[in-house]
Amino acid sequence: MITFDNVNKRYESGQDALVRISLELGRGEMVFLTGHSGAGKSTLLKLLTAIERPTRGTILVGGQNLNRLRNSQVPYYRRNVGIVFQNHQLLFDRSVFDNVALPLAVAGCNRREVGRRVRAALDKVGLLHKEKQNPIVLSGGEQQRVGIARAVVNKPAILVADEPTGNLDPQLSAEIMQLFADFNAVGVTVLVASHDLELIARQKRRVLTLQAGQLIYDGIPSREAAYP
Amino acid sequence: MESRAVKQPTRNPGPAARAANRQPPAAEGRARPAGAVTARTRLGDRGRSWLGHHREMAGEAVRRFLAAPMASGMTALVIAIALALPASLQLGLVNFQRAVAGWEGQPQISVFLHKRAREAAVTSYVEDLRADPRVAAVTYISPEQALAEFQQSSGLGDALAGLDANPLPAVLLVRPQDSAASDLEALAAGLRESALTDAVVLDMAWVERLARLTELGQRLSLGLGLLLALGVILVVVNTIRLHIESRREEILVVKLVGGTNAFVRRPFLYSGICYGLCGGLLAWLLVAVGVALLAGPVAGLADSYGSGYTLDGPGPAYLLGLAGGAALLGLAGAWLAVARHLRAIEPS
Numbered sequence: 001m002i003t004f005d006n007v008n009k010r011y012e013s014g015q016d017a018l019v020r021i022s023l024e025l026g027r028g029e030m031v032f033l034t035g036h037s038g039a040g041k042s043t044l045l046k047l048l049t050a051i052e053r054p055t056r057g058t059i060l061v062g063g064q065n066l067n068r069l070r071n072s073q074v075p076y077y078r079r080n081v082g083i084v085f086q087n088h089q090l091l092f093d094r095s096v097f098d099n100v101a102l103p104l105a106v107a108g109c110n111r112r113e114v115g116r117r118v119r120a121a122l123d124k125v126g127l128l129h130k131e132k133q134n135p136i137v138l139s140g141g142e143q144q145r146v147g148i149a150r151a152v153v154n155k156p157a158i159l160v161a162d163e164p165t166g167n168l169d170p171q172l173s174a175e176i177m178q179l180f181a182d183f184n185a186v187g188v189t190v191l192v193a194s195h196d197l198e199l200i201a202r203q204k205r206r207v208l209t210l211q212a213g214q215l216i217y218d219g220i221p222s223r224e225a226a227y228p
Numbered sequence: 229m230e231s232r233a234v235k236q237p238t239r240n241p242g243p244a245a246r247a248a249n250r251q252p253p254a255a256e257g258r259a260r261p262a263g264a265v266t267a268r269t270r271l272g273d274r275g276r277s278w279l280g281h282h283r284e285m286a287g288e289a290v291r292r293f294l295a296a297p298m299a300s301g302m303t304a305l306v307i308a309i310a311l312a313l314p315a316s317l318q319l320g321l322v323n324f325q326r327a328v329a330g331w332e333g334q335p336q337i338s339v340f341l342h343k344r345a346r347e348a349a350v351t352s353y354v355e356d357l358r359a360d361p362r363v364a365a366v367t368y369i370s371p372e373q374a375l376a377e378f379q380q381s382s383g384l385g386d387a388l389a390g391l392d393a394n395p396l397p398a399v400l401l402v403r404p405q406d407s408a409a410s411d412l413e414a415l416a417a418g419l420r421e422s423a424l425t426d427a428v429v430l431d432m433a434w435v436e437r438l439a440r441l442t443e444l445g446q447r448l449s450l451g452l453g454l455l456l457a458l459g460v461i462l463v464v465v466n467t468i469r470l471h472i473e474s475r476r477e478e479i480l481v482v483k484l485v486g487g488t489n490a491f492v493r494r495p496f497l498y499s500g501i502c503y504g505l506c507g508g509l510l511a512w513l514l515v516a517v518g519v520a521l522l523a524g525p526v527a528g529l530a531d532s533y534g535s536g537y538t539l540d541g542p543g544p545a546y547l548l549g550l551a552g553g554a555a556l557l558g559l560a561g562a563w564l565a566v567a568r569h570l571r572a573i574e575p576s
Contacts, residue, residue: 049484051575072488079486089481103485108277150485 001027001158001189002048007057009043009213017043019213021057025191027157030184032200033193035210041193044210045162048191049083050074062157079107082151082188086163088143090135096122096146097131103154121149125179141172148179152188159183161192165199173199281494289498292471293506300503303467307460307507311554312514314453315546319515321445323540328438335412335435339400339419340427343371350398353424357402362415367401374399397426457557460507464500464561465568471499472569479573492570497562504558508551515542515550 002025009018018040025031033041046052047059050066059066062080069077090099097118104114122128125145130138135146144164151159161180165173177192177199184190194200200207201221209217293300341350350368357366369377374396379389404415416430472479479492519541530537542550 046576049575051484075483075486075488075491077486078484083484089477089484091478091481093478102482105277105281106482106485106487106491108281110277111280154485 001025001029001062002191003058003060004044004047005058005060007047007054007059009040009047009052010055016213018047018054018210021210021213021215023208023215023218025189028184028187028189030181030190030203030205031192032203032205032207033191033210034195034197034200034207037195039210040213041195041210042162043213045160045191045193048158048160049081050077075106079103079154080156080158082154082156082159084144084147084151084159084161084164086166088135088147090143090146090150092134092136094134095132096127096135096138099135099146100131100149100153103150107154117153117155118149121153122146124152124182125149140167141175144168144172144176145179148176152183157189159188159190161190161194163194164192165194165196170199174202177203281491285494285498286501288495289502292495292499293502300506303463303503304506304510306463307503307554307558308510308514310456310459310463311508311511311550312518314449314456315511315542315550316515316518317445317449317452319519319540319542319546321442321449324445325442326540327537335404336431337402337404337412337416337419338429338431339402339425340429341398341400341424342426343397345398345424349424353422354400357400362405362411363402364405365403367403369399369401371396371398457553460504460554460557461561461564464503464558465565467503468496468500468562468565469569471496472565472573476573479570480575483573484575489570493566496566496570497559500558500560500562500565501555502558504554504556504561505551507558508554509547511554512542512547512550515546 002023004021004023007018007021008016010016021040021044033044035041043052047054047066048061050069054067061077064077066077091102100118100121101114104117109117119128119131122131125148127138127142127145127149130142135143138146144167148161148164151161159180164180165176168176173196180190180192181203204220206220207217208215354366354368357363371394375394378396402415402419404412406412412430416428419425420428482492519539523539523541526537526539
């Protein structure tokens with residue numbers, strides 16, 4: 001589903017954010033991406049969401065070469081990738097419903113369909129009863145779940161999350177992880193960047209570890225976290 | 229087609245997947261592959277939604293305009309004043325041209341005859357002139373008639389009565405067939421050559437001056453109009469730039485969830501149109517109020533000249549032109565602002 005082949009990313013400042021990254025994510029896989037801050041997690045996600053372009057190397061997503069993606073095609077590519085942010089990126093000038101409906105409005109979905117899908121997504125994250133509220137009144141965990149509902153409302157094939165549990169307590173974090181696992185169970189390819197090693201270890205999933213822009217670990221760790 | 233590749237549905241059906249997929253019952257029969265099926269939007273839906281989005285954005289532009297009535301009103305008023313200036317100048321010119329239209333149409337050549345010209349020669353000369361195809365009409369005014377007319381109109385009756393001889397010559401008023409300047413000049417030159425004529429006065433100078441003056445006014449209003457149209461565009465560019473800045477977060481999110489540039493652009497373009505339209509309508513109102521205020525004095529002035537002239541107000545054509553033109557200017561300004569600033573807002 002996702003293939004990185006010898007990908008390098010050097011920022012204009014001369015900093016090498018990613019060095020010769022090669023990896024492969026299968027369809028329907030759920031993978032964690034970890035590493036210290038500055039290790040290149042965010043850069044990798046930015047390449048995957050076509051926010052940044054690789055300096056060298058090839059990225060294939062669903063058979064599509066991101067290097068050849070024209071700027072005008074980027075929006076259509078992004079509609080197939082759900083993105084969850086650490087800081088939710090919710091809009092506080094509109095209701096929870098309208099926040100979640102945004103990807104559908106952007107894709108040009110008819111109103112009835114929008115209502116149906118938004119409610120389905122909100123139901124999935126357990127916030128159906130709060131659809132009319134402004135997200136600013138919700139708790140951090142609820143805001144994050146609204147963010148997840150927005151990321152999946154368009155039923156993307158890939159779900160990417162950047163530190164989705166960064167500001168949440170362990171129990172809420174576990175709930176959020178369970179949501180990702182649920183989406184993965186219905187065939188969505190999930191990539192979660194996180195530095196919460198304990199939480200990751202409990203998931204017993206494949207883990208990619210980055211250090212100074214290099215991939216230094218790729219495998220399923222044991223309970224005792226035998227990786228740096 | 230490469231961009232479509234990602235949208236192909238994945239093929240790993242399973243009962244759990246099917247349940248989670250929430251497909252309508254009708255779709256089950258077609259054995260659609262379940263799993264992470266990318267939501268596709270039908271073309272018809274897209275067309276309807278596109279129109280719907282336009283409608284929505286137009287409505288939203290109006291709501292945003294009304295949400296900050298002071299700020300929006302002031303921007304609209306700036307636009308209105310900028311447009312009212314050239315519009316009122318233009319309207320003034322139209323009115324001026326209408327006022328002078330009565331005179332402009334009939335140039336006249338006054339031929340002053342020698343005092344010693346014999347009556348018979350004059351009569352035959354008049355006959356000749358009347359036969360000339362270039363001449364529409366000839367009026368003969370004898371010295372006596374001229375004196376009587378002068379006494380009446382000048383109010384110097386008694387003083388003139390004291391003169392022992394009539395100082396006025398006989399005059400031929402020649403109305404030419406064509407009023408083109410070159411034809412008039414040629415005709416006047418012909419009249420000057422006759423031995424009978426003392427002087428030929430072609431009342432052309434003021435006609436020409438009037439035409440030049442009108443042209444000057446037209447150029448002035450055009451130049452002013454262009455300059456102020458540019459001003460309107462700049463006002464809208466600046467206003468929309470502020471709108472864009474204040475909605476930066478929203479633009480970023482919309483771009484991240486796959487909003488095209490056209491989608492992001494749309495609300496701002498409608499805002500620009502909204503500002504322009506309101507400015508144009510206000511401008512028309514300003515001109516109309518101005519005309520209403522001037523109508524009284526102008527009517528009084530015309531009355532004192534014995535004319536029934538009244539000032540023409542800005543009609544529906546002005547309303548349409550001002551509103552439409554201003555809306556276009558607003559759109560142009562918004563487009564410039566959007567082209568310049570939206571590109572700079574990219575997720576990073």
